[in-house]
Amino acid sequence: MVFSSLLFLFAFMAVTLLLYYIMPNNKLRNWVLFVLSLTFYGWGEPVYIVIMILSIAEAYFLGFFISKHKDSNIKRARFYLVLSLGLNLLALLFFKYCNFFIDNLRLIPGLSGLSPIEGLKLPIGISFYTFQIMSYTIDLYWGRTGLQRNFVAFGAYVTLFPQLIAGPIVRYRDVDDQLSERRENIDLFSSGVRRFITGVGKKVLIGDSVAALYEYFKATGEFEPTSLGAWMVMICYTLHIYYDFSGYSDMAIGLGRMFGFRFLENFNYPYISRSITEFWRRWHMSLGTWFKEYVYIPLGGNRGGKLKQLRNIFVVWFLTGFWHGASWNFLLWGVYFGVILIAEKFFLIKILEKLPKFVGHIYALLLIGFGWIIFSFTDAAAGIECFVALFGAGCESFTSPAVTYQVLRGLPLIIIGAIGATPYPKKLWDKLCTVDWTSVGAIRVDGREEPIVMSSESLSTRGKIFSVVGLLGSFAVLMLSVAYLVDSTFSPFLYFIF
């Protein structure tokens, strides 16, 4: 099930909220979250609930052994740690990467007889929940978190439907105490509602709309490749993936708050970065943190010399790319960023810092955009075609009338999307809503400038008005999103074909 569906909004969420708040205590509430999250997860593919429960059970039980031995017999503890991680990764490797390996092995002469496993479907969210489970096991071994004795609480952590399918990847130790003791309250719930609606709006109103533009420009390229079309493919995908993914994270964080959880942020205006290093501190932060904490630092991080650090960066980015999907283009995408990050670390950052700010912005946005081209084309030939078309190669003309038309029609949306990806709208809004303004401008009196001073009361009225407007606007966005969702299910059967 996805959040941006009518079934989720008006059936699943309604039932979950109702049952959750009927329950008198935290224990029962965890039960509600656990059971309903499994329903959420199994919707469409009930079989995968079994894999999910096995993964949870494995980590839960082996956790006892790790905890028991970690102070007395570190070797034993390590054995159970490796066993637990191994089992977890095995499931991930099997479901996500098995057929990729088989497909590539088949290219080796003599192994062409291998056949991919039929009907192997990727359990949704497996990349996310595997990493969440591992954070528990590893932190337990390191003594950064305590043993979770309650199976339902642990199960609720892993399956928690808000972040189950698309993150953020919540570390166990960040929510450990929230699992056993959390205080739901109106302020948190209300901020959750607003955050959730923001996410829905970002995904449904902007994300899906630019996705349609992206699909159009991508398809057009096949009939008549144009330079402008290729730039639009890149720009629209850049916006689409941000609004889709960060919108989903907003919904997750918002939903979490409605149930009393406080998750860490996952995005921090990534497209205002002035370097790739900065971009990866702002994009999918929970994944970056995970890799840094559980791969980069254990490998030695930047201790042990430049060469080792180089290796460590490379390993992390190879894995980051591969985590995103079992396909060569994701691997390439990871390595691409690995190389840029290494270059930045060793000399580029120093150069960039000396240049004017806008150079850094252009540099970062271009490299991010090129990255998204690699990311979005699983078909290498089509990806290369699109990339070279950016520079006019393979195009008969810069644009075609149809492409120009579509660009002009899409422009307002793209501009809104671009502005919305910066912190300025939010900053402006916060300014309008605050009550402690002292001066709103100046007026010329007898040739001298006199500040306009307003009494604090009228200013706070202004703040109040905007707060109310914000609240109403928020619900308008929700209803508009519902309209878009309804429309997307509205599929006239045209007797056109008859």
Add this chain to the structure above:
Amino acid sequence: MKKTLNTITVILFTLIIFGFSAAFIITPDSDFSEDENRVLQTLPKFSFAALANGEYSSDMTDYFADQFPARDFFVGVKGVAENVLGRSENNGVLLGDDGQLAVRLFTAYKSRFERVEEIDYFYEENITISLDAVNAFAEKSELPLVTVLPPRTIDVAASAFDYPTDISDSLGALIASGLSDKAGYIDLFPIMRERYDSGEYVYMRTDHHWTSLGAYVTYCEIMKSFGMEDEIIPMERFSRETVEDFYGTTWSKAGYKFVPPDDIEIWSLGNEDDFITRCYASKMVKGEDGKPVKVKESYKEFSGWMNREYLDKKDKYAAFLDGTHNEQTVTLKSGEERETLLISKDSFANTLVPFLSQHFDLVILNLANKQADLSLAAEEYGCDKVLIVYNCGNLIENNNLALIK
């Protein structure tokens, strides 16, 4: 203040979520959506088998979407919202002057396995294959042939939109140059465009079909091509009955609820009752020697060429020739035999029937349902002339025309 606002937020949110859930439960389910012309999903029956294979959850998802309260209203809201950003386009349908709608994005058919959805381009190769099939048929058949490939609304009503015409123009040129002289092609692109631009109501505003006037214009061209110019019945001789409030398929797709409806005109000489329409189906039965034989039988017949019941429904265009059938004939009740015209067609031909039936006995094969064996039908019915009517939207979206033989 903040506390109050937070409380209101929570209350409003709860009201909306549970309000819709409640409305969903209370409002009765409907089985059919006239607007979408399709059967809606009703409450799926629960079974463990259906749950295990995912069918139950997918039906449930559809059920929730199909039976959602105030569905039409929300579709309309989205239509309005899209226009706020100045797009004058929703769900691939353009909104032009005077409420003229036109589908802009089609599914470009490349092969059975490959097609691109939501695109304004088309695959030249696929269209050439279709045109070559017409050429081959024209070469082989000894009967006089006329080919009409009605342009799409976007090709005809181009002046109502600020959408570039180069794709329309190249489609028109591709067809005109791709058909041999023997195909008897009538290029309606310039004819219809000119009429539209001079303010004539030749194509519907809310539907992809032409109007009765558009059909009449085409009828005159067909008669000329068959060398029967002298027999054309002048426009003045027809009485016209107007049926109002026709909201066509383009309107449904567009979601622009504020666009006014079309009128459907029924042109008549008053002799409708002299004609009879029969619908045929073929089925396999056991022959005398035990082997299966194909038997054709008439399963429906009606006086004239209209089923007036459709005029009270949304899908009013289906009144012409009773909508979609595989094989139909239109003949005189008296049994008097005239020249027989074989029509290989899609729904555009349905409005041509009132005119053509005045001159010919008609044998109508639905090419959109892949009834493509013209040679066989021509022999079976003893046809004298052949007419192909297949609109450009279909030409882009499938390869049925390539199947004719």
